[in-house]
Amino acid sequence: MEEQKRRGIRLVLFPCPFQGHINPMLQLASILHSKGFSITIIHTQFNSPNSSNFPNFTFIPIQDGMSDVQPTVALFSQLNVNCAVPLRDCLLRLLSSGDAEGGERISCLISDAIMHFTQGVADSLKLPRLALRTSSVESFLSFAAAVSVSRQKSSLPISDSQLEMPVTEIPPLIAKALPTINTNDIEILFQLLGSTVDQVKASSGLISNTCDHLEQSALATLAQEFSIPVFTIGPFHKLFTASSSSLLSQDHSCITWLDTQPPNSVIYVSFGSIVGMDEAEFVEMASGLANSKCPFLWVVRSGLVRGSERVEPL
Structure with missing residues (x-):
């Protein structure tokens, strides 16, 4: 009965174009499709997934302005800039053409958390956005803690005693153990993480590739720091494998x-x-x-x- 209610509802997913991000997104798409949702994957041309391995999904590529690029932290930031207009135009076309093929209603946008620009795009189209964290809640809390401490260090004089204070989100670390902004790459990284954390807080909810039993204490901390719904429906790979979404030829010699x-x-x-x-x-x-x-x-x-x-x- 529940699955029948979901028919006619389409979900639009937008992955970050790297292997460790594409795999969980496509696994999530498979989980949602098995529950009766129709799936559209909007993706960059850079590191585009193999659509032939997922015949039940609709794949739509968008321009990303990338060519002959080396994977760096700066690349994440560049993707957040380059994809904003193409993604908005693509979503607008889908919404204005009866929402989606077959007149299906687009319910929401699910995007990788690190593609933080998607929150602004979704807001401009009055479309709910759910953020996906492809790894652990504990790692996301460490990002949030590092951003918080780095913002304090860059804007306030921090005393030696404050540097010795524990980081409440990720004990037993103390403040001075976290990275400081002292190189261009680190500065870009913290800007990226800061925007990621801020836009997750602004989203309609967070999907996490974990489960309550694995990260009970971390989830309790997350609930205190983020006033949004959190959906723990992982680990995704226990439900659907991702071998068919590999961007590289796989070495099976091991x-x-x-x-x-x-x-x-x-x-x-x-x-x-x-x-x-x-x-x-x-x-x-x-x-x-x-x-x-x-x-x-x-x-x-x-x-x-x-x-x-x-x-x-x-």
């Missing part, structure tokens, strides 16, 4: 080794497609994993170590 390991025994490490580290950090991470005496699978992509395409220290 599977044979994985199959020989006991269940729940392997540490999996991946820093995504943006994070970089210097050689000393890389060696320290490798040493920590080796000293754990646990089997581990570490995704070491080309370019992870700054200034080196290879990973000789490993």
